[in-house]
Amino acid sequence: MAVDKSQVDYVAKLARLEFSEEEKEKFVGDFNKILQFVEKLNEIDTENVEISISSYPMFNALREDEVKPSLSLDEVLLNAPDKENGYFRVPKVVD
Amino acid sequence: MDFEAVIGLEIHAELSTKSKIFCSCTTEFGKDANTHCCPVCLGLPGALPVLNKSVVDFAIKAGLALNCKINKDTYMARKNYFYPDAPKNYQITQHETPLCSEGYIEIETDEGVKRIGIQRIHIEEDAGKALHEGENSLIDFNRSGVPLIEIVTNPDMRSPKEARMFFEKLRSILLYTEVSDCKMQEGSLRCDANVSVRPKGSTEFGVKTEIKNMNSFKALEKALEYEIERQINAIKKGERIVQETRRWDEARGQTIVMRSKEEAHDYRYFPEPDMVYLKLDDEWIEDIRKTMPELPDEKKKRYIEEFGLPEYDANIITTSKELAAFFEEAVNIGGNPKTISNWIMGEVLRILNDREMEITDVKFTAKDLVKLISLVEKGTISNTIAKKVFVDMFETGKDPEKIVEEKGLVQITDEAAIREIVNKVLDENPQSVTDFKNGKTKAVGFIVGQVMKASKGKANPQMVNKLVEEELLKR
Incomplete structure (x- = not known):
């Protein structure tokens, strides 16, 4: 599978990122190189091999349902660029 | 040409856990904004989510109650999208491997018992809440990370009434099992619908629309009625139905376009790298099965067989877990089940509906109702007087024998x-x-x-x- 500029545009849009034409050209090359590299894996026969989602041989990392103190409101809002009455304030978004 | 509707529902229910799904912040509703937050549910870099075991327990319980297959090997998935109420810019949910699948609920339609298929139930985190004010939106992350189950049905419903009956039955089961408090006014139970229409008898599906923002059973039924009529009228005029998301506007009584599918999201799901597999064994599942209470259908059957209640009465009384508990308490005290049922179906439900109250809000007890009934049976008071005493008992919570005595209501038999x-x-x-x-x-x-x-x-x-x-x- 080869990537062209339209796919770079699409991925950039999904990631809400803007690039110059020059950068996009560079990404087309980089993306294709990455895909070629990963395509190497297709050479392996994975018939009868279970899908792996994690490289750690562990499962069920669970916690008990216990309430512990949350952060203070000041701490919560410490990194907020904009706030109002204890809320994070952002430019208006309506779905 | 006659048309029929095809309806499927997606229901989100907040689970009754004390703490959030991936962190130990409380799930308590209605507190000051952003006071139930920590690095995990704020999505701060480096914070690691750890799954709450009770979330898995509740989801299994819901799955068993909805006759689902419980999937022993599952994992969480990352759903990518940008919206300010999702602090990580992704939601941790399940995608390819839902915890439960292939279940069903039975509803009683006019044509008899109908089975509505449950396609899947998966666990996921809730988003925060956005308030829209003037030029800005204000974000509260208290709800961020509150555990949810999403229940997806098959497109098995054919009318708004069936959809409503399904949703009511589902709510009743979730309340019986105490999986969720199902408070629709607090958003702990929410319902979206997919609806399309097609010529009656056709087996192909028409183009569907998704309807959001239906905050009550009545709203669900009204929104579907409106949308079905809108689609049928459009087709009759030769227009094409567009696949889109619409919002129910309660005040206007209309569904309004939110976004068309052309701008639909590409969520780019992938296995959540911050979490490990979830592996269930039979013992875990059986332990939860042991905690399963008697469900509405079983209870209804028992009321009909054991107490000789009419099916209609048994159905209504078992819809509410609390009402059923009240009925059973009265029966255990020693009242005649049929007479108690008649009182509940009559005076009790009438006054509860009038005052928009639940049985748990009333001042009188099951014992008081049994006493009142026995006053009638002994001939101390007439049925007509008993109804007046009942209202008094409802208002004051006084012992019915006292009310009869104080007001001199003893029946004249001289x-x-x-x-x-x-x-x-x-x-x-x-x-x-x-x-x-x-x-x-x-x-x-x-x-x-x-x-x-x-x-x-x-x-x-x-x-x-x-x-x-x-x-x-x-x-």
């Missing part, structure tokens, strides 16, 4: 006293006596009514009937 009232009424209503003699039997009812009124409802009705006839014949 034959001489009743005969005296009867004769007085007959004297005052010569026209009715003449009517009776001319064969108008309706006059009897009028006289009986007047006698009851004169005795302030306290005269024994059977005796009044008998004595009115006797005295009329004498005249």
Whole structure:
């Protein structure tokens, strides 16, 4: 599978990122190189091999349902660029 | 051409855990904004989510109650999208491997029992809340990370009424199992619908729209009715239905376009790298099965078989877990199940509906109701008086025996006293006596009514009937 500029545009849009034409050209090359590299894996026969989602041989990392103190409101809002009455304030978004 | 609707529902229910799904912040509703937050549910870099075991337990319980297959090997997935109420810019949910699948619920339609398929139930985190104000939106992350199950049905419903019945039954099951408190006004139970129409008899699906923002059973039914009619009218005019998301506007009574599928999201799901596999064994599942309470359908069957209740009554009483508990408590105290059921179906539900209250809000107890019934059975008071005592009992929570005693409501069973009232009424209503003699039997009812009124409802009705006839014949 080869990537062209339209796919770079699409991925950039999904990631809400803007690039110059020059950068996009560079990404087309980089993306294709990455895909070629990963395509190497297709050479392996994975018939009868279970899908792996994690490289750690562990499962069920669970916690008990216990309430512990949350952060203070000041701490919560410490990194907020904009706030109002204890809320994070952002430019208006309506779905 | 006749059309039929095809409806599928997606329901989100907040689980009854104390803490959030991936962190130990409380799930308590309605506190000051952003006071139930930590690095995990704020999505701060480096914070690691750890799954709450109770979330898995509740989801398994919901799955068992909805007759699902429980999938032993599952993992969480990352769903990518940008919206300010999702602090990580992704939601941790399940995608390829839902915890439960292939279940069903049975509903009672006019055509008999109908099975509605449950496609899947998966666990996921809730998002925060955005308030839109002027030029800005204000974000509260208290709800961020509250555990949810998403229940997806098959497109098995054919009318808004069926959709409503399914949703009501589902809510009842979730309440019975205590998986969720299902408070729709607090958003802990939410419903979206996918709906399309097609010519009756066709097996192909039409183009569907998704409807959001239906915050009550009534809204679900009304929104679907509106949307189905809109689609049918559009098709009749030769227009094409567009796949889109629409919002129910309660005030306008319309569904309004939110976004069309062309701008639909590409969520780029992938296995959540911050979490490990979830592996269930039979023991875990069986341990949860052991905690399963009697569900509405089983209870209903038992009420019909054991207590001889009519199916309709059994259905209504078992819809609410609390109402069923009240009924059973009264039966255990020693009341006649059918009489108790009649009272619940009549006076109790009438006053609860009138006052928009639940059985758990009332001041009187099951014991009071049984006492009231026994006052009628012993002949101390008439049924009519009992209804008045009931209202009093409802308002004050007083013992019905006390109310009867204090208000002097004891039934008059003294034959001489009743005969005296009867004769007085007959004297005052010569026209009715003449009517009776001319064969108008309706006059009897009028006289009986007047006698009851004169005795302030306290005269024994059977005796009044008998004595009115006797005295009329004498005249």
